[in-house]
Amino acid sequence: MRTPCLRWMAILIGMVLGGLVWLMPVMARAPAPMAVFRAHDVIYSVATPLSGRYVAVGSRDNVLSVLTPGGKVQWQYRAHNSVALVAVSPGGRYVAMADQDNNLFLFTRSGHLLWRRSLMTSPAGLAVTHGARLVAVTYPIVPLLDEYSRSGHSVRQVNLPAGGVSLATTASGSLFLVGGSNDTAYAVTPAGKNVWSYVTQGLINAVAISPHGHYAAVGSQDHHLSLLQGHGKLLWRHDFGHQVNGVAVSAHAREVAAATNNSDLIALFNQHGGLLWQLNTGQPNTSVALSASGALLAAGSQNHAAYLVAVPQAMAVYAQGKLTGKIMMAAVGLVVLAIIGLAWRQYQRSSVAQAWVGTILKHRTSYIMLLPTFALLLLFNYYPAVSGLYHSLYRWNPGAQSYFVGFHNFAKMAQDPFLLAGIPHILIMIFFGITLGGIGIPLLVAELMFHLRSSRWQYVYRVLFIVPLVIPAVAGLLIWENIYEPNVGLLNETLRALGFGALAHNWLGNPHLALAALIFMGFPFTNVIAILVFYAGLLAIPSELIDAARVDGAPLKTLIRNIHIPLLTGQFRFVLVTSVIGGLQAFGVQLVMTGGGPETSTFVPGLEMYYAATKYSEMGYSSAISVSMFLVILVLTVLQMKYVRSSASD
Amino acid sequence: MATQSATVGVKARTMTHRQGRSAGNQLAIHLALAVFVVFSFIPLILTLFMSFRSYGQVLVKFWALPNPWLWQNYVTAWNGVGVNILDSLGYCLASTVFTMALAAISGYVFGRHKFPGRDALFLVILALIMIPGILTLIPMYVLVTNIHLANTPLALILPWSSGGQVLGIFLVRSYIAGVPEEIFESARVDGAKEWDVFRYIGIPMSWPMLMTVGVLQMIGTYNDYIWPSLVINTPNLQPVALALWKYTSSYTISQMGPEFAAYVISAVPLIVLMAFGMRYFIQGATSGAIKL
Numbered sequence: 001m002r003t004p005c006l007r008w009m010a011i012l013i014g015m016v017l018g019g020l021v022w023l024m025p026v027m028a029r030a031p032a033p034m035a036v037f038r039a040h041d042v043i044y045s046v047a048t049p050l051s052g053r054y055v056a057v058g059s060r061d062n063v064l065s066v067l068t069p070g071g072k073v074q075w076q077y078r079a080h081n082s083v084a085l086v087a088v089s090p091g092g093r094y095v096a097m098a099d100q101d102n103n104l105f106l107f108t109r110s111g112h113l114l115w116r117r118s119l120m121t122s123p124a125g126l127a128v129t130h131g132a133r134l135v136a137v138t139y140p141i142v143p144l145l146d147e148y149s150r151s152g153h154s155v156r157q158v159n160l161p162a163g164g165v166s167l168a169t170t171a172s173g174s175l176f177l178v179g180g181s182n183d184t185a186y187a188v189t190p191a192g193k194n195v196w197s198y199v200t201q202g203l204i205n206a207v208a209i210s211p212h213g214h215y216a217a218v219g220s221q222d223h224h225l226s227l228l229q230g231h232g233k234l235l236w237r238h239d240f241g242h243q244v245n246g247v248a249v250s251a252h253a254r255e256v257a258a259a260t261n262n263s264d265l266i267a268l269f270n271q272h273g274g275l276l277w278q279l280n281t282g283q284p285n286t287s288v289a290l291s292a293s294g295a296l297l298a299a300g301s302q303n304h305a306a307y308l309v310a311v312p313q314a315m316a317v318y319a320q321g322k323l324t325g326k327i328m329m330a331a332v333g334l335v336v337l338a339i340i341g342l343a344w345r346q347y348q349r350s351s352v353a354q355a356w357v358g359t360i361l362k363h364r365t366s367y368i369m370l371l372p373t374f375a376l377l378l379l380f381n382y383y384p385a386v387s388g389l390y391h392s393l394y395r396w397n398p399g400a401q402s403y404f405v406g407f408h409n410f411a412k413m414a415q416d417p418f419l420l421a422g423i424p425h426i427l428i429m430i431f432f433g434i435t436l437g438g439i440g441i442p443l444l445v446a447e448l449m450f451h452l453r454s455s456r457w458q459y460v461y462r463v464l465f466i467v468p469l470v471i472p473a474v475a476g477l478l479i480w481e482n483i484y485e486p487n488v489g490l491l492n493e494t495l496r497a498l499g500f501g502a503l504a505h506n507w508l509g510n511p512h513l514a515l516a517a518l519i520f521m522g523f524p525f526t527n528v529i530a531i532l533v534f535y536a537g538l539l540a541i542p543s544e545l546i547d548a549a550r551v552d553g554a555p556l557k558t559l560i561r562n563i564h565i566p567l568l569t570g571q572f573r574f575v576l577v578t579s580v581i582g583g584l585q586a587f588g589v590q591l592v593m594t595g596g597g598p599e600t601s602t603f604v605p606g607l608e609m610y611y612a613a614t615k616y617s618e619m620g621y622s623s624a625i626s627v628s629m630f631l632v633i634l635v636l637t638v639l640q641m642k643y644v645r646s647s648a649s650d
Numbered sequence: 651m652a653t654q655s656a657t658v659g660v661k662a663r664t665m666t667h668r669q670g671r672s673a674g675n676q677l678a679i680h681l682a683l684a685v686f687v688v689f690s691f692i693p694l695i696l697t698l699f700m701s702f703r704s705y706g707q708v709l710v711k712f713w714a715l716p717n718p719w720l721w722q723n724y725v726t727a728w729n730g731v732g733v734n735i736l737d738s739l740g741y742c743l744a745s746t747v748f749t750m751a752l753a754a755i756s757g758y759v760f761g762r763h764k765f766p767g768r769d770a771l772f773l774v775i776l777a778l779i780m781i782p783g784i785l786t787l788i789p790m791y792v793l794v795t796n797i798h799l800a801n802t803p804l805a806l807i808l809p810w811s812s813g814g815q816v817l818g819i820f821l822v823r824s825y826i827a828g829v830p831e832e833i834f835e836s837a838r839v840d841g842a843k844e845w846d847v848f849r850y851i852g853i854p855m856s857w858p859m860l861m862t863v864g865v866l867q868m869i870g871t872y873n874d875y876i877w878p879s880l881v882i883n884t885p886n887l888q889p890v891a892l893a894l895w896k897y898t899s900s901y902t903i904s905q906m907g908p909e910f911a912a913y914v915i916s917a918v919p920l921i922v923l924m925a926f927g928m929r930y931f932i933q934g935a936t937s938g939a940i941k942l
Contacts, residue, residue, distance in 0.1 A: 356766075363765035365844045370771065373756040373815060377775065380812035384789035385781045391789065398792045445686055448679050457680070464687045466928065468694060470920040473873040474891045475913035478898045479693045482906065488705070490696055493712045524689040529935050536936035585784040588876055592895055606784055613788045614880065622788045630785040637780060 013338045034279075035071025035308040039063065043300030045085050045287045049092030050171060050211055050251075052291025054109075055298040056095050057306045058083030064097045066111065069296055071308050075111035079103070085126040087135075090171040090211060094132035094150075098123045106135060106152065115152035124165045129173025134190060138164025138178055145176065147190060158192030165204055171211035171292075179204035185218050187232070196232040200224065206259075208247045211292050215253035219244030225258040227273065236273035240265065241616025246287040250294030255311070259285035259299050266299045268311065277315050279307065280395060280403055392627040396620035409624035419608045419625065421600035425515055429604070430583035432519045438579045439572065442530035447560065449531075450538045462535070465528045477592045480521045484508050511601035514594055518602055521589070530575055537571040538564060577640050581633055605629060701727075701910035705903060720907055727911035733886055734893035735916055741803055741889055742871040742919075745810040749867045750860050752815040757822025757859075758852040762834060772823075778816050791880040805881040806889065810871050818863040821937070825859040826852065862934040865927040872920060890916045 041060035048055045054074060057065045060082040066074045081100040088095050094114075095107045102122050106114045125138035132150040138160070139146075145158040145167075166179035175195065178186045185207050187195045202222025209216045215235075216228040221243045227235045238258070246259035255276065256269045261284040268277045283303035290297055297309040347353045360367070392410070395403040413419055445465070452458050471479070483490040484507040492504035507517040541563065549559055587606030590596055596603035596611070605625060613622035700708070701723055702716035760772050790809060799805040833855070837847050853860070875891035882888050888896065894916055898909050924931065 359766055363763070366759050366763040366765040366768075369755050369759045369848075373752050373819065374771075374774075376752070376808065376812035376815070377778070380790060380793075380809045381778055381781065381786060381816075384786035384793055387789040387793065388785050396792075398796065441686075445683065448683050451675075452679055452683075453676055461683050461687070462932070463928065465690065466924065466931070468690050469869075470917045470924055471694065471697070471913065472891050472894065472916050472920065474875045474895050475697075475916055476693065478894060478909070479697055479913060481898075482700075482910075483693070483696070485903065488708050488712060488903070488906075490692075497713065524686055526686050526690045532932060532935040581782065585782055591876065591879075609784065609788065610876075613791065619788060619792060626785045626788060630782055633782050634780060 013335055034310070034314060035067075035069070037065065037067055037071045037073075037306040037308065039065070039304050039306065041082075041304055042302045043286060043304065043306050044083060046246075046289045046298040046300045046306055047086045047088045047095075048289045048291055048296060048298050049088045050090045050292035051092055052293065052296035053092060054088075055289070055296070055306070055308055056086045056088050056097070057298075057300060058086040058097055059300075059304075062099070064095075064105075064107075065306075066095060067306070067308065069308055069310070077105075077107065077111065077113070079105075085123060087126045087128045089128040089132045090130050090169075094128055096126060096128045096132070096135050098126050098137065104135070104137060104148070106132060106150070114150075117148070117152055119146070124163070125167025125178065127167045127169040127176060129169050129190075130171055134169075134173055136167060136169065136176060136190075138167045140165050140181055145178065145188065145192065156191075158188065158190075160188070160192075161186065161194075166207045168207050168209045168216075170209055170213040175209065175213045177207045177209040177216050179207040179218065183220070185216065185228075185232075187213075187216070196230075198226075198228055198232040198234070200226065205243060205245050206247045206287075208249045210249045210253050211251050215249055217247040217249045217253070217256055217258075219247040219258055219260075225256070225267075225269075227253060227256055227269075227271075238267075238269065238273060239615065239617070240267075241618065245285060246299070248288045248290040248297075250290045251292040255290055255294035255297075257288045257290050257297055257299070259288040259301075261285070266297075266301075266307065268297060275397075277311065278397065279309070281305070281307070388623045388630075389627055391620055392623040394620045396623065397617075398619060402620070405620065409621045410628065412621060413624060413628065416608065418596065418600055418603045418611075419605055422596075422603040422605045422608055425602060426584060426586075426604045426606075428515065429519060429586070430580055433522075433583050434576060434579045436519075437522045437525040437527040438530055438575045441525040442527050442575075443534050443568075445526055445531050446534035446538055447564070449535055462532070465526050465531055469528060473588075474592060477521075477589060481508065481593050484517055508594055509598055511598045514598060514601045518589055518593065533571050533574060534568060537568045541567050573640075577636075580636060584629060584633060697910050697913050700906060701914050702907070704907045705905070708906065723907040723911040724915065726908040727915055730897050730908065731890055731893045731912045731916065734888055734890040735919065737887060737893075738872055738889040738891070739919060741806045741810075742868050744803070745807045745814065745871050746864050746867045748807065748811040749814040749818055750864045752811065753818025753822050753863050754853055754856060754860055755848070756815065756819045757856065758826055758848055760819065761823040761825075761827040762852065775816060775819060783813070787877070787880070794881050800881045801884050801887060803887070806871075806878060809877065810867075810874070814863075814867045814870065817866070818860075821859050821863055822856045826856045829855050858930070858933075861927065862930040862937075865923065865930040866934045868923055868927075869920065869931070 037057060039057070039059040039061055043057055043059050045058040046055060052069060055067045055069065057067060059065070062079045062082055064077040064079065064083050064086060066076070068074060077097075079097075079099040079101070083097050084100050085098040086095065087097075093109050095109065097105045097107075098119070099105075100122065102119045103116055104119055104123070105116045108114060119137060121139050121142060123137045124140040127136045128134070129136070134155065135148045135150075137146040137148075138144070141163045143160040143162050143164075145160055145164065147155040147158070149155050160178060161180060161182065162184065163181035164178040165181050168177045169175070173190065176188050176190065178188060180186055181203070183200050183203060185198045185200070185204060187197065187209075189195060198216075198218065200218060200220045200222060201224070202220045204218060204220050206219040207216065214230055216232075218226045218228065220226070223240050223242055223244065224237045225240065225244050225247060226237045227249075229235050240258070240260045243261035244258050245261055248257040249255070253271050256271070258267050258269075260267070266279040266281060266285050266288060267275060270276050279299075281301045281303055283301050285299055285301045288297065288299040295311050297307075297311050299307045299309070301307070347357065391402070393404060393406060395405050449458050449461050452461070486492060486504070486506040486509065491507065495501060495504050505513055508514050545563055546559065549563055554562070585606055587604050587610060590602050590604055590607045591610065594602040596607050606629070609622050609625040609629075612618045612625065699716060702719045702721070704720055707714070707717065760768065794800055794805050794809070799808070834847055834851055837851055842850070872889075873891055874889070875895055878889050878892040879895075882892065885893070885896070894912060897912060901909065
């Protein structure tokens with residue numbers, strides 16, 4: 001039956017598929033743009049000269065290693081204690097290091113030890129100026145900048161406003177940048193004149209300054225990498241969600257690199273803060289260095305490895321990854337075209353298919369009218385849902401490379417103190433949400449309204465309970481925030497006016513009270529939607545039933561218990577299901593009023609999901625939380641459907 | 651189940667007037683309801699009075715009327731969030747009209763047309779009930795950022811309309827499915843095009859339900875601040891719900907007068923909406939169309 005045409009189609013598809021299979025290993029075989037040096041212990045510090053011709057690495061296993069950019073060891077020096085700090089002169093002719101026995105060493109480029117001297121205390125910052133004219137050291141507590149000459153003599157000691165936890169220098173040595181222990185970065189001349197300073201919001205971990213001193217970078221414990229210009233003006237900041245341990249800048253800050261804690265990233269940015277490239281090392285990273293051209297990036301990690309990255313090639317591989325995607329798309333497109341062609345051939349032969357297409361065409365108006373709805377649903381509802389499910393298995397970096405991590409994100413949830421704290425909170429919120437605002441008070445109010453004789457008054461009360469809805473929801477929350485305000489809030493003022501001033505509290509500021517305060521916020525819990533649902537349910541009860549019961553002398557209690565409650569089953573179920581499903585996802589109240597605090601006292605899972613995405617850029621982890629919540633809700637929905645069916649079949 | 655069948659067994663009699671309700675009982679009911687009303691109005695009353703006071707006034711004497719009445723608070727508040735109220739009106743009206751149009755068209759097609767795959771396609775919409783908003787929130791944020799819609803009105807209008815139309819399609823579909831076929835058939839016999847049948851019969855027939863869809867969509871979008879907090883950073887483009895939050899958190903307590911005035915101003919669109927659309931709102935609530 002096969003025609004030549006059909007055969008050609010099959011051959012085409014085969015070729016495309018075969019081509020893909022052939023292409024993939026070729027792409028995978030692209031040369032690795034990165035050399036990895038493995039030490040026996042944690043890498044503490046890395047440094048590279050402006051030229052990027054070699055990299056000096058200091059590690060906890062007491063070794064100073066000098067490596068080629070390809071990762072080959074040129075020479076090593078074994079100290080008696082961990083090598084905490086390394087620095088090289090901008091021209092690259094000198095290498096300095098400090099060990100944890102408080103010794104300072106200066107070597108030549110080829111590994112010849114020039115001198116060694118002991119310092120007063122353990123140093124935290126080390127920098128070498130051009131030609132090692134100055135070898136400068138700072139200390140975490142002692143507020144001094146200690147400067148030594150190339151021959152190892154003390155040149156001068158400059159007083160600093162605070163201890164220096166990190167130190168960097170320009171190529172000429174005309175300016176030192178000191179990361180102060182008082183959350184301030186100071187740019188000082190070798191003579192000690194303070195040129196400018198910059199205040200961060202958290203302890204500084206690392207500082208770097210560009211060779212000409214026009215740009216500076218600061219990494220701090222407030223999770224920020226900050227790029228500064230000239231006189232300490234902030235250009236941009238990037239929030240990593242975790243501490244930034246190491247920073248580096250290339251000439252004119254065309255590239256800015258950061259080594260971060262916990263989120264395990266080494267990241268490279270362009271001058272404007274756009275992410276160029278990043279690497280996930282699986283362990284906190286301690287230190288990073290860049291050559292002046294930005295072509296070489298060196299980074300040290302707690303996973304005992306130092307990474308020597310050829311930046312242009314690494315970025316090319318990243319671009320190639322995108323190219324692979326395009327080729328795949330093209331291939332898929334070809335296959336689809338071929339299948340359409342095959343279908344067309346088949347269609348021309350088959351009368352059944354022709355009839356089917358005829359029917360579709362006859363009803364084309366219906367399909368065209370549904371098109372906008374489905375276009376929107378596919379784009380804004382189905383695609384994000386699939387994307388969320390898919391990316392929950394990834395370290396998802398939108399706009400950059402993402403990494404498959406399996407169930408890592410889900411495993412991480414079991415260790416997330418904020419998420420774990422949130423689970424009991426959300427259950428408590430749902431419980432009180434149902435008992436008070438979902439069923440208890442609304443049912444009571446609906447019964448009260450139902451038993452009013454005047455239908456006009458029934459209407460009036462209905463309207464009155466709706467009126468508070470005119471306040472936008474967020475304003476309602478902010479008003480309650482004010483009611484809870486400790487000094488001029490309505491609640492404390494009322495307590496004081498009634499003589500219970502001793503009971504006045506900082507309601508939202510006290511971890512033992514904050515969750516209760518959020519629950520009480522619905523007071524008096526006259527949830528008008530639930531009231532209307534129950535009220536409509538009561539009205540729908542056939543009046544003959546009620547009247548008959550009355551005539552038989554049934555007291556109100558019996559009436560409610562035996563007629564109202566059973567006949568409101570549907571309403572109860574509606575309130576229950578929507579409260580649970582809506583309640584599990586809720587975090588808007590916490591977002592506005594407490595931010596999950598104080599401490600973790602009001603955290604809920606949804607809030608952790610929101611923060612993971614917005615504060616910490618952990619999109620994959622955020623997706624994993626939402627997927628988990630989706631699964632819980634799915635199980636509940638299925639159970640509820642099953643329950644509905646079984647009760648309907650009674 | 652047993653109690654239910656027992657009560658159903660009671661012989662039904664018609665009674666024109668419900669009895670057993672003494673004047674004393676009625677008074678007690680009124681009292682109880684009044685207590686609930688008063689307590690639920692406390693935040694509103696507090697807001698009204700505070701909006702005319704200054705922090706100084708409140709600090710000196712909490713339990714006092716505004717003295718003097720600071721109308722200036724409203725000027726300050728309008729300068730702060732006025733533009734955002736107008737933004738919100740634009741976004742919410744656009745999204746509401748769009749949602750009503752989508753619900754009208756698709757609800758009509760699913761309710762009145764017979765075509766191959768109708769049930770399967772409806773199932774595709776029905777399945778959305780299984781997808782909670784929390785699953786799509788962050789991926790949608792990434793999507794909207796990637797297609798460069800962030801910080802534009804479309805970042806709000808399109809996702810709001812896409813989500814809002816689902817409930818609308820359900821409501822309109824079941825509503826219009828109950829209209830007798832003859833009405834549509836007679837128009838077709840007269841030679842009306844399908845689009846005209848929809849326009850001149852479908853829309854008017856489903857109008858009450860469309861109004862409910864519109865009122866619910868308007869209230870829902872006007873109150874939304876979580877989604878806008880993800881996709882609208884530009885202060886002047888932020889809808890008022892988000893702007894109120896930012897407005898309040900950017901000032902200290904000493905600005906409480908203007909803050910409360912801002913809450914009052916931002917309520918005005920909802921007051922107008924409720925004044926005209928109350929019965930559609932009640933209809934929506936009683937048909938179980940609003941989530942708690």
